[in-house]
Amino acid sequence: ITISDMVKAQRILFDRIGIHHAHAVIGGSMGGMQALCFAIEHPNFAKKHIILASTYATQPWAIAFNKVAREAVIKDPAFGGGYYDPQVIRENGFPGFATGRMCGHISYLSPWSMQEKFGREYVETDGLYELFGKFQVERYLDYNGMNFVQWFDPLSFLYITKAINIFDATRNYDSLEDSLGRINSQIYLLAFKSDLLFLPEEMKCIEERLHNIGKKDLVTYHAIDSTYGHDAFLVELDKFSHHIAQALEE
Amino acid sequence: ITISDMVKAQRILFDRIGIHHAHAVIGGSMGGMQALCFAIEHPNFAKKHIILASTYATQPWAIAFNKVAREAVIKDPAFGGGYYDPQVIRENGFPGFATGRMCGHISYLSPWSMQEKFGREYVETDGLYELFGKFQVERYLDYNGMNFVQWFDPLSFLYITKAINIFDATRNYDSLEDSLGRINSQIYLLAFKSDLLFLPEEMKCIEERLHNIGKKDLVTYHAIDSTYGHDAFLVELDKFSHHIAQALEE
Structure with a gap:
């Protein structure tokens, strides 16, 4: 089972219940991997993808x-x-x-x-x-x-x-740029400064690569000031919920 | 068994083999706790104490x-x-x-x-x-x-x-300042920037407290640039051995 499989299963479910498009897909941690996977592999499903405390490929x-x-x-x-x-x-x-x-x-x-x-x-x-x-x-x-x-x-x-271990958004593509090149929706990246599971630099990397391939307009990156660690995305809502509200309304 | 016990056992051994004073005590990690313990609890044994990648009290x-x-x-x-x-x-x-x-x-x-x-x-x-x-x-x-x-x-x-868990240099003293107040030897602190087991800020704290109690002349602190993690003190000798050589020669 891969993150792609999970996303495919969700799409099949959504299709069955008559949902063919979404305003936004949002997820943190493994959910963020799924959101990124939605953006790359199902580029026309949602208009916005909000990814919290996650990565483009799980690190050692x-x-x-x-x-x-x-x-x-x-x-x-x-x-x-x-x-x-x-x-x-x-x-x-x-x-x-x-x-x-x-x-x-x-x-x-x-x-x-x-x-x-x-x-x-x-x-x-x-x-x-x-x-x-x-x-x-x-x-x-x-x-x-x-x-x-x-x-x-x-x-x-x-x-x-x-x-989670085998998640790698570059799979089936030549490079991360190649993979991210499929994206045509808004990507909102929220990283947490003390996250030691998925480091802010991993999220930042997604932003940088999108810049490199001329998709600067599609991406917003915020590193939230926090000492809580990875679980900040579940706990310190007051520090970032305004970013999500803004992303949804924009 | 405590770190103090280990140090006491070493002192007994040293006494038995006729070593009543040392030029320096050096240790990293748990060895650094022992070196700090030597400095506080046996203040006249060694002239210098070199503490690497360690702490004054083990954190959660x-x-x-x-x-x-x-x-x-x-x-x-x-x-x-x-x-x-x-x-x-x-x-x-x-x-x-x-x-x-x-x-x-x-x-x-x-x-x-x-x-x-x-x-x-x-x-x-x-x-x-x-x-x-x-x-x-x-x-x-x-x-x-x-x-x-x-x-x-x-x-x-x-x-x-x-x-290691119960190591706390403030034990038997009112505060860390009180405990460090016993020190009358040179203290050299070498922390490693990416050490996630004993953080540089824990080592820095020892330096600051020594400053607070007017023992600025006794302490030298270096945060070694390293991405290796805690084991840098065992591996990246080229990055800090000159500090040790200098400490021993001064």
Whole structure:
């Protein structure tokens, strides 16, 4: 499964329910990859594409985070080579999947947002010198890891992270310029300065390449001031919602 | 076990072998914590302390990386609650420990060094669309993870990461200023601009606090230009060895 496949499936669904054109396609992170894919591979579907905290091709740093998460899932006996019973997982947990999710959470935040959220605060009931005593940041990761396992399917997780890893908007084209050359809609790029999963420079690259091929009029790029990390696109709406409102109204 | 304990053990050893003073103590990462600890808690032992890629207190971002690694170890059945046989691990591996080590490797590098080392290169013999096909960065992580398990002891790993997590140079003092006030030797701080494990601003903070308490003459701070990440202090010697030579000769 690729990002292109996901977009194709959406187009088929839209066609079935009578939607043949859209005013805008908007997405963040993997959703931003889909929005970019819409713009390149279905250039006449939407008039505007708004891409947040994403990239034109997943870089090795992001692949490495996914790698840790994927390994943690695959190597846990609870995975059973993919032949697991979801009900059993909900009852007994899936420690490797929880650990993998924790690794994702690191990449969604930043040193600064973690500092602000947790500092060096320690769980009150734990001894500082106890080998398994916890900092608050550890409790947060534990909670989010365990919780995720309750509702997310491990194989879906593997297929989705694989699709993210192999996303490359230049596929089937000679170059990124060649690929972006297919675009004939407005592209709005919103990057976040402390995003350590998909760096602002990756988004900036899309803008630059569009400039290079004479499509300057089609692209707007903003790097939003933020120390939150990747998840800023889900959390700090007040910092960028006016850009989206403007993009939709223009 | 704390960083202070490690330093105390070293002092006891040094005393036994007749070393009561040193010209310099130098260390990077956890070694830098030890060097700082020497400067604060054993202020008359060495004349110079050279601290690379380290911090005055481990921040939640670094604790989070350790958390993933520690969970991956603890939750693997191979850990057996600590009652493992090292020989069995060497023969059968310890997947969780390997995965944990991979997470460490992310924190030792940077998006830019990974980009330069691996880009989006794929293992030639693997299919791009295969669920378990690998990017070169994944093969690198696999190799380093597996390798680490062959020679590093899991419980040692847990105790060392715990010591790193709870390292805080302000312990037993009212504040960082109070703690740094004990220092009466030369402090040389070498930070690396792309270090995402121990940020340059954490090192800079030590310099600033020493300035605040009138010890400006004792401290030198350099932020080395580097995109390598934390491991720059082990790899890019040509970028900073002259600072160390100068510090030793001054």
